[in-house]
Amino acid sequence: MQPVMSVAEVEAFLVREFPQIYLDGPLYRVESLAPGVAAMRFTASERHLRPGGTVSGPAMMALADLAAYVVILGHIGPVALAVTTNLNINFLRKPAPGDLIATCRLLKLGKRLAVVDCAIAGEGEAALVAHATATYSVPPER
Structure with missing residues (x-):
């Protein structure tokens, strides 16, 4: 399935x-x-770190949720009312300081539901720091 929106x-x-x-x-x-x-x-930023200098779990959850939304939007178009119905995340290891990259893959893109697999790793790192799955409800076309 081809994206219907560009990065820009x-x-x-x-x-x-x-x-x-x-x-x-x-x-x-x-x-x-x-x-x-x-x-x-x-x-x-500094406000996303927890004691010990690692990125907090809530910050990684927000990244997974937003990245899942992005992959869905990129394939259905600008639908602001697509909403998260489920987000499950496993924290695998402490991320080193620096940028995190969330790579999300559509597992299912139906008329009403989208399911996404999301892998989060430090920039340039192969080992995942977190893995998430997200389900979104897609509103019906009007």
């Missing part, structure tokens, strides 16, 4: 519809969008 179109949509994710600056950036796959970069 998805980013413009996020800026317009969800400006709150950019309150701390451009911490999230869509890296790529390809058939069935999208990658998103997260640059953690």
Whole structure:
């Protein structure tokens, strides 16, 4: 399945519809969008760290959820009311300081539900720091 939006179109949509994710600056950036796959970069700020200098679990959950939304939007178009119905995450190891990359793959893209697999790793690292699955409800066309 081919994307129906470009990286620039998805980013413009996020800026317009969800400006709150950019309150701390451009911490999230869509890296790529390809058939069935999208990658998103997260640059953690000081407020996203937990004691010990590692990225917090809630910050990684937000990244997984947003990256899942991006891969879905990239393939269905600008549907602001697509919403998360389930997010499951496994934290596998502590991420080293630096950017995290979430690579999300569409497992199912139906008329009403989308299911996404999301792998999160440190930039340039092969070992995953977290793995998530997300299900989104896609509103019916009007």
